[in-house]
Ligand SMILES: [Zn+2]
């Protein structure tokens with residue numbers, strides 16, 4: 001049985017979708033990444049390699065107030081990036097609950113570097 005591998009756009013975890021999985025998915029359905037719990041909406045499911053996902057936003061937990069909130073692609077695009085001490089590129093997010101700024105680490109190849 002063919003298995004389609006889809007990279008999670010947030011954490012780069014490989015999500016494996018079998019033909020049986022895909023047969024149950026319709027456009028508009030939402031897939032949740034097992035690793036980072038990001039939600040992705042199915043935008044194409046035509047068979048073979050004809051499959052596309054659109055990120056709905058990643059859930060993250062504020063390290064200051066412990067509130068969980070959604071990081072949308074718009075928020076990521078607006079967030080300044082910086083390098084953490086270990087050289088990893090991180091986005092500087094602002095918590096919508098307590099307004100604290102904290103560093104959010106993303107998979108390397110998912111961060112747009114200007
Ligand atoms: Zn993920």
Ligand SMILES: [Zn+2]
Nearest residue numbers: 062065095098
């Ligand atoms: Zn907070």
